[in-house]
Amino acid sequence: MIWPVDLIIMVLVMICGIGAIMVRDLLGAAILFGAYSFMMCLLWAIMGAVDVAFTEASVGAGVSAVFFVAAVFRTSRRTKD
Amino acid sequence: MDTLISIKPLLAVLVSLLAIPFIAYSRSPNVREGWTFLAAIVKFGIVAAMLPAVLNGMEISCSLVEVLPGLSIAFRVDAFGMLFALVASFLWIITSVYSIGYMRGLDEHAQTRYFCFFAISLSAAVGVAFSANLLTMYLFYEMLSLATYPLVTHHQDQEARTSGRKYLLYTVGASIGLVLPAMLMTYHLTGSLDFSPQGILAGTASRGTVALLLFMFVFGFAKAAIMPFHSWLPAAMVAPTPVSALLHAVAVVKVGVFSIVRVITAIFGTDLLQTFDLSTPLLLVASTTILVGSFIALSQDNLKRMLAFSTIAQLSYIVLGAALLSPKGVTGGMVHIAMHAFGKITLFFCAGAIFVATGKKNISEMTGIGRRMPVTMTAFFIGALSIIGMPPCGGFLSKWYLVLGALDADKIAILVVLLFSSLLNAGYFMPVVYRAFFCPPEEALFEARVQEAPLCCVVPLVITAVISILLLFYPQPFMNLAVMAAAKFTGI
């Protein structure tokens, strides 16, 4: 565990999280959410939770993001906030 | 006190309930009314069969299920309950006959429903009479409130709807809002709700609590129409007359006062009320109701409304009797249940008969009716006498005992109230009789073709009128029961 890496990832997690809810485009939000999940996965991997990280990588960053994109594709990208 | 275990009380309650499927699925009106009649007679038979044992000082009890720890649905027939059950079940027979005449005479709709709910109401009334504890009583009390709702609103028009609302709101509302918490508080204080001749609250609560409970009970049993919880009764007069007669002169309102007297004597106990000196406020309430009720009755033109206010006043006699806490007063109050029942039902039957025969509801339209319907109006006269409390009618007896009770208790004010209210009673009844009989022929409002109501209507009112008179001379069953009950409750 190297603390600067840790710190950078945490900051990135926060940024991606805030970005995902702030960005005014749902497709962008979906992608940012994927990035958020991936950062989270890195964080967990650093903490030694490899299985959880593995799962999050495949589920959060992978399939969930695809689901979001699919849903956004079937609805609309538009968002007011 | 000997106790008999028997299912007779249960049977007495269930008879009319069991009759309902037969009534509901009868092919023809005749069969249906036949079943009603049969059920009424069987019910009376069962009640009467228990009479000798009760007169011998026995109590008959029957416990069904224990619904709550230490609390069961149980019946216990004592003298007081017997008195009331006897009146109610006997009058059901009479009223059944009358109903047939009235309902057919006016060609009312939904008669099957009417007879069904009538039967349920009677079950409930007898259930209240025979209950061994407050919980059972509450159960049947609520059952009665709900079962009479379709009867009150029988006409299904706007007026019936409003009255039905009022009726439910007062009776069920008060019982949920006041009786239920009072009952629970009692249970919390004493751990029991069984009726006991000496009361169960003694030694468990302070004066303030007892007073609070007392008034929660007295006002909570709104069927007794103690002011200010009285206004449902005149409103409920929209019901068909047999309903008004049986339920609002006999079963419903009497269940109310019966419950109050029961609670005063068997939950609080006369001693406790004496100790805490709570009879005075109770007397005050009752007296107020008597006087105000009578005054309002004076001003009524609608015959049934007038009778309703008269009932309000008369009911408080019973409460008054119990509140006197003296043996004679209690006896008077109890006997008044029977006396008033016979007298008032006669009056209601008369009002109904007049309505069937002429379609008139207002007193002012009844000028000269005595010439056309002499039997009915004679019976009316007798009933009125009984209510006023004049010999040769049964009413005299109960008033007499009430007066004695008041004297015993050294409550001169109550004496004055009683006498004054008798005057008022005379004041609103006599003009009706006078107008009916003693008017110049030219003022009479009725054609010659107006005749007595159908036989089914007339016979019952004659019977009740005759009984009203007979009760003065042969009051034994009721009198003995009342004396026994009063002796037990007051411990003398």
Add this chain to the structure above:
Amino acid sequence: MESLLSNFLAKYNYWVYIGLVMIGMYAMIAKRNLVKKIIGMNIVQTAVILFYVSIGAKKGKTIPIIAHGHEETGHHAAQAIDYISPLPHVLMLTAIVVSVATLGVALALAIKIYRQYGTLEEDEIALRINEP
């Protein structure tokens, strides 16, 4: 001051998790777009997972897979102190599955809503509902 700071630093993972829960909740309450709300919901769920994972962490210890497990079976047992605690990981695997399942259903509903009202904005939906 020193202790406060060290206390702060010693638990920094927990502060992150609190921050993420707050972000997620804010999105769920304040945002009017349904997909945004769903994202917020997922952020809350991952924050909880982060919390659990942080419970299990042990500084400087290794991942909960026993090295050369097969050769040493039964000989000298693994020392609990050497490994990161596995239980929270197990729980969180389940929680991740739950979150993706919830996500699937939520998105399905969002699509259904869009099919019905033609928009994902809550205020616009409210307008559509009140229209007829």
Add this chain to the structure above:
Amino acid sequence: MKTFALITVLLLGGLLFYGTPDFPDWGDPASPASLHVSPYYIEHAVEDTAVPNIVTAVLADYRGYDTMFETAVIFSAGIACLFLLRVYRRKSARTRLYRHNLTGVTLRIAKGGKLPEGSAEFERIDSVWVPYDMIIKVTSRLIVPFVQLFALYVIAHGHHSPGGGFQGGVIFGAAIILYALSNDLRRAFRRLSEKAALLASAAGVLIYVGTGLLCLLLGGNFLDYSMLAEMLHTDAIMARSHGILIVEIGVGLAVMAVMVSLYYNLSSAGRHDEGL
């Protein structure tokens, strides 16, 4: 709304903040959570189940019951999505697009129209027009088998390395989703139809539950894999290890099928005609 949200969030933050100072320090090996139950797992997992990956051992054996319900959760998500979105009425009103494979010419065929002669050379494409992209198609066609193989490896090797049924299942599902993304939904259906996916998801969970039930019928408690020893001709410990493998396969199958089924329903909004 925003102020309300802010207030709520701050209150919540305060509540969470309130308890935190009493937390054991992060990463403290002596925190109570690390001292009570989990040491048992670390110290006994191998001798109890012969699975070096403690997480897998706990997941599929000690707390296998949780995992069974986890699988049931994902299964119900699949069914829920199907239940909510699936549209069974066929809408033929849409115009369909066909592309001539050799020339890249796109034909728009109106409702009720028919394809010209030699339809074998035409391929139906999605109505949202996307350019034909050789690179994507070919690369993903190349990648997909390897991804699938990797997924199987992850499932099978969950005993020794990170991974297991769930991760493997997701990866396998992702491979099929990738196939569907790079080609189109109709082709994916040819590989794994809706019914097959449903059947596979149910079958996957049934493998799990069935294993548990089998243990119960063999006289043990539900999911007590050691009861399988006799059937598998091994001792109780290896039976646990094998039992874990069996249920992991079940989980993998179910998760794969559900992920694909979720994608089918979400990407086509339940119509199952054309996807992303």
Add this chain to the structure above:
Amino acid sequence: MSAHFPGLVIIIPLVAAFLILIGALLDKRLAFPLTALALLGSLVTAIGLLARVMQVGVVEYHLAGWAPPVGIAYRVDHLNGLVLVAVAAVAFINLLGTRPLVVEAFGDRLGPFYTLYILLVAGLLGIVVTGDAFNLYVLLEIAALTGYALVGMGEGRAPLASLNYIFMGTVGASFYLLGVGYLYLVTGTLNMADLAVRLPALYPSKVVFSAFVICLAGLCLKMGFFPLHAWLPNAYSYAPDPVSSLVAPLMTKVMVYVMVRIMLFVFTPAFAFDLTAISEPMVWMAIVAIVAGSFLALSTRRLKRMLTYIVVAEVGYMVGGFWLGNRLGISGAILHIINDAVMTLCVFLAAAALIARTGSDAIDDMQGLFKKMPVTMAVFVIAGLSIIGVPPTCGFFSKWYLISGAIAAGQYGFMAALLLSSLINLVLFFRIFEIAYFEPFEDHHAEHPTGHGRVLSAVQEAPLELLVPLVVTAALLFALGIYAGDIVSLIIDKAIPLGIV
């Protein structure tokens, strides 16, 4: 075999869920009988389990053969034995009754519907039976997830309501999970019994208090306790009728059960009632919930919506009764879980029948229904009386205990709220009875023949399939009332820890 009952009660429906799906792929008609069979099996097992608990006391079942706290254990005592039977029975009766409605509404997706239905029931049963705090979360989610899907299939605003339900439900469940995490953080265990042993030493810790508050907040959210009830009315009233008659009786009640379980058997009464000063505020919140729920019910003229507000008020009853913290109050709350489940089932089933026949759920469209559907209306009246609290229906007896508890605890405000709510319920139900009784029947189909897609021919008595369960439920209301004393003394009394007076 009876040793496996705690497991079987969940496993039977769970296995059935997958068989139903596979069966329905072969033939749609297989779905219903399979579901019925499985739920019957579950019900029988639950009853057997309760009988066993009453004979021998607490029954434990170690899943996968691992003893707690290492493995997951089911622990069945009097409390969950009773709730288990109620849940299984309600689900079974509702299943039988709603078949015609389900076929009508979901004829093309019977397989998924019944699969979700039985998974929901399995989840609820699991919540009740489990003795592991985290396992409870998983089961909670399975019940919730299937619930979202079923609710979301209703007409009109149902999807939106369901999505809101998802948000609230997920936050609630996440809070619960977080609370459990806090507890795990300081104790290292997830088994409820083990937690109860290890927690007392940690009571002064702020973490435990936070865990307590967070758990409670999550559960309150899930059960729709008043200020957090916003999702409930929409979700339950827009849900398809066969679903709302399953979800409304069970979901909130099971969540109340979870609260009782967690507070009594994880935090122990000593902490929940004595060490935290939270009982009093909770009772006051319950009072607000009851009053608000009742008045909200008064303000709507749609039948199902009114009933859902009543559910909100009833949740207040149970929560308030529990937090009175004395034996009577808690008995009342537990008894009310059972009674309210049956009462709510009864009203919602009756409402489903009425709505199916009239095609409208506006109270004003119920004219003349006493004539047209006498049996359904009679059952509705009985259920209404039970909700009002008229003896000898069961509603009276739970109210009895609740009020007794309030008096014993000196919480007269709670007593007043209960009585007020009874009175308002009286108004609510008699308002409906009046319309159905007084006003002549009007055929609304003539006005908007295609307004509702599920109008079944002319208005007439509900189909026999629905009537029989209705009548059975109504009979149950009486039976539960009459045996209330026995239920309390034989079962509930033993379910409450001895320390509570």
